[in-house]
Amino acid sequence: xxxxxxxxxxxxxxxxxxxxxxxxxxxxxxxxxxxxxxxxxxxxxxxxxxxxxxxxxxxxxxxxxxxxxxxxxxxxxxxxxxxxxxxxxxxxxxxxxxxxxxxxxxxxxxxxxxxxxxxxxxxxxxxxxxxxxxxxxxxxxxxxxxxxxxxxxxxxxxxxxxxxxxxxxxxxxxxxxxxxxxxxxxxxxxxxxxxxxxxxxxxxxxxxxxxxxxxxxxxxxxxxxxxxxxxxxxxxxxxxxxxxxxxxxxxxx
Amino acid sequence: xxxxxxxxxxxxxxxxxxxxxxxxxxxxxxxxxxxxxxxxxxxxxxxxxxxxxxxxxxxxxxxxxxxxxxxxxxxxxxxxxxxxxxxxxxxxxxxxxxxxxxxxxxxxxxxxxxxxxxxxxxxxxxxxxxxxxxxxxxxxxxxxxxxxxxxxxxxxxxxxxxxxxxxxxxxxxxxxxxxxxxxxxxxxxxxxxxxxxxxxxxxxxxxxxxxxxxxxxxxxxxxxxxxxxxxxxxxxxxxxxxxxxxxxxxxxxxxxxxxxxxxxxxxxxxxxxxxxxxxxxxxxxxxxxxxxxxxxxxxxxxxxxxxxxxxxxxxxxxxxxxxxxxxxxxxxxxxxxxxxxxxxxxxxxxxxxxxxxxxxxxxxxxxxxxxxxxxxxxxxxxxxxxxxxxxxxxxxxxxxxxxxxxxxxxxxxxxxxxxxxxxxxxxxxxxxxxxxxxxxxxxxxxxxxxxxxxxxxxxxxxxxxxxxxxxxxxxxxxxxxxxxxxxxxxxxxxxxxxxxxxxxxxxxxx
Numbered sequence: 001x002x003x004x005x006x007x008x009x010x011x012x013x014x015x016x017x018x019x020x021x022x023x024x025x026x027x028x029x030x031x032x033x034x035x036x037x038x039x040x041x042x043x044x045x046x047x048x049x050x051x052x053x054x055x056x057x058x059x060x061x062x063x064x065x066x067x068x069x070x071x072x073x074x075x076x077x078x079x080x081x082x083x084x085x086x087x088x089x090x091x092x093x094x095x096x097x098x099x100x101x102x103x104x105x106x107x108x109x110x111x112x113x114x115x116x117x118x119x120x121x122x123x124x125x126x127x128x129x130x131x132x133x134x135x136x137x138x139x140x141x142x143x144x145x146x147x148x149x150x151x152x153x154x155x156x157x158x159x160x161x162x163x164x165x166x167x168x169x170x171x172x173x174x175x176x177x178x179x180x181x182x183x184x185x186x187x188x189x190x191x192x193x194x195x196x197x198x199x200x201x202x203x204x205x206x207x208x209x210x211x212x213x214x215x216x217x218x219x220x221x222x223x224x225x226x227x228x229x230x231x232x233x234x235x236x237x238x239x240x241x242x243x244x245x246x247x248x249x250x251x252x253x
Numbered sequence: 254x255x256x257x258x259x260x261x262x263x264x265x266x267x268x269x270x271x272x273x274x275x276x277x278x279x280x281x282x283x284x285x286x287x288x289x290x291x292x293x294x295x296x297x298x299x300x301x302x303x304x305x306x307x308x309x310x311x312x313x314x315x316x317x318x319x320x321x322x323x324x325x326x327x328x329x330x331x332x333x334x335x336x337x338x339x340x341x342x343x344x345x346x347x348x349x350x351x352x353x354x355x356x357x358x359x360x361x362x363x364x365x366x367x368x369x370x371x372x373x374x375x376x377x378x379x380x381x382x383x384x385x386x387x388x389x390x391x392x393x394x395x396x397x398x399x400x401x402x403x404x405x406x407x408x409x410x411x412x413x414x415x416x417x418x419x420x421x422x423x424x425x426x427x428x429x430x431x432x433x434x435x436x437x438x439x440x441x442x443x444x445x446x447x448x449x450x451x452x453x454x455x456x457x458x459x460x461x462x463x464x465x466x467x468x469x470x471x472x473x474x475x476x477x478x479x480x481x482x483x484x485x486x487x488x489x490x491x492x493x494x495x496x497x498x499x500x501x502x503x504x505x506x507x508x509x510x511x512x513x514x515x516x517x518x519x520x521x522x523x524x525x526x527x528x529x530x531x532x533x534x535x536x537x538x539x540x541x542x543x544x545x546x547x548x549x550x551x552x553x554x555x556x557x558x559x560x561x562x563x564x565x566x567x568x569x570x571x572x573x574x575x576x577x578x579x580x581x582x583x584x585x586x587x588x589x590x591x592x593x594x595x596x597x598x599x600x601x602x603x604x605x606x607x608x609x610x611x612x613x614x615x616x617x618x619x620x621x622x623x624x625x626x627x628x629x630x631x632x633x634x635x636x637x638x639x640x641x642x643x644x645x646x647x648x649x650x651x652x653x654x655x656x657x658x659x660x661x662x663x664x665x666x667x668x669x670x671x672x673x674x675x676x677x678x679x680x681x682x683x684x685x686x687x688x689x690x691x692x693x694x695x696x697x698x699x700x701x702x703x704x705x706x707x708x709x710x711x712x713x714x715x716x717x718x719x720x721x722x723x724x725x726x727x728x729x730x731x732x733x734x735x736x737x738x739x740x741x742x743x744x745x746x747x748x749x750x751x752x753x754x755x756x757x758x759x760x761x762x763x
Contacts, residue, residue: 046741218371246739
């Protein structure tokens, strides 16, 4: 046999051996994937748990409610600002966030149903939105809707008019060293707590882009633009690695 | 000594020993199981996620801890107690104001800044070249020892930007790394504790990795993070010594980790009795067999534990113009009509964890349930938001089940337990020691300030023991059902952690 022929023979043997190895590998892979599919107690426990988390997560994401666009960070220490019948209460220096379609206040009309309350949002000399709360509301949290304010308004004023015949009180903080409201044309040291609400009802799922945007605020420049996707990636990594590790421990070494 | 070795240059000898040490460390790292590294990675990912979720300065006292690091990094000195109102650096104070921090802290109804207009104010502060050097005060962090802050000064310095928020982000990454190392050490502790049950180790370590309060703390700047690491390391070193005997290396690990904890936070004092008992038991065990090596190990433990603390005390006294032990120990002057009373202190410490029995009730609520249990299950921010009430009820039953399984395993293994009673007593003493250390501080705070000091995070130095309870519960199921119990608990912990992150997102961004 020539050297070339010998070489060719070796090659054939190698090919045959490789083929055998490949078949053996194939069998091993098949056996491994069969093992992977066997529903062991740990796999069942993990699968049921992950499914439960996914269902719970989805249920939360689909929950619909009116969502907040911001607040004026004022503590609600009780119904401390009384607005007499026909009187106007104006709160200057407000930051009204963009995408606001209502204000949520803490209001009391005593034991009787509350009167109509008008609201007007002003920016400079302009009124940019108006709305009202119909008579018949009860003491507690009230939401007064108005036309959507698209862009953030700084230094805005929020004015309320009591259209009833008895006093209505609003929740907030009185006195407040840094703020004042104008009540019946006179300044009063204090501030009403205002929560700004987005228009309509939204699920958390629909709110995700807004949440991602809020995530990018008030953080270091190093992280703020990718913080939201990074959290998702990090948690998927953590969960994937944890499940893989705990399930590997089931198979004997 | 041969002539050749005597003539060998000192540099070569040093290089040789450095090489030996490096080789030793490399070999030791190679012996760490792959699963341990993966658990560490899981904790790192979770801690980093928490660091991105929690807004700046919403981790308890983060403003004070940042100020301490700033003092170390900018002036190279430690902070001093100054009259109230002395202020932090203008750069930090103005950033905290722009973030509306104290309008948010303690007010769960107030979210983090949500508008571009607020972001513009924050950006403006970042552009102003405000002084980074403060008055020298670091508020509640001032009395703390410096190790954590010295380490955090590294990312502080490495970040080229002068902005507080950029530096804080980098510092939070180091804290997350400390959390990850803590989980690695918990894994190693479980490996030494239950050497015959490798499938229980990852379950214990992963439950620690996904513990929401631990994740939350790992994502913030707080010296507790290094305390957790040192405490988990110490418990690992003790378990290692019980399994392998007290050697010079084992003693050095015990002493070194104890010292690292002591120069991080004085809560570590609570672990000294456990470490001392362990060394005594190990000495007794080795007395007839290998007394010399064990004595050398004990000497290393004592020397390495004591020396850094002594240096710290001397530096405080003579270099840093602080009292020898800032914050002090022992009695404190009372405020608001209170005065320090040893009997009252004892009953306070007791009632902080146990029923008041025949003693005068000092709490109008159950600290065990309200502070420790509910806090451990989850209370976040500056303790201003938590889970819905039903979560704590469910957690109660899950915890009872896990404890019952762990107890069942102890009963099942009672023969082995009898042989390791000394080791068990060390861990029980570690638990008692930490509780007493917290209780004493709680009472001192109550007398001096009339306020509540205790928070569930102070128990996290015992995370390794928490991991052990989980591992025992998993072991109870045996080789067939144990992994299923482990998988169920890990998935439950993942769900718990995700829920905690969801309420955090809703709290600050919703």
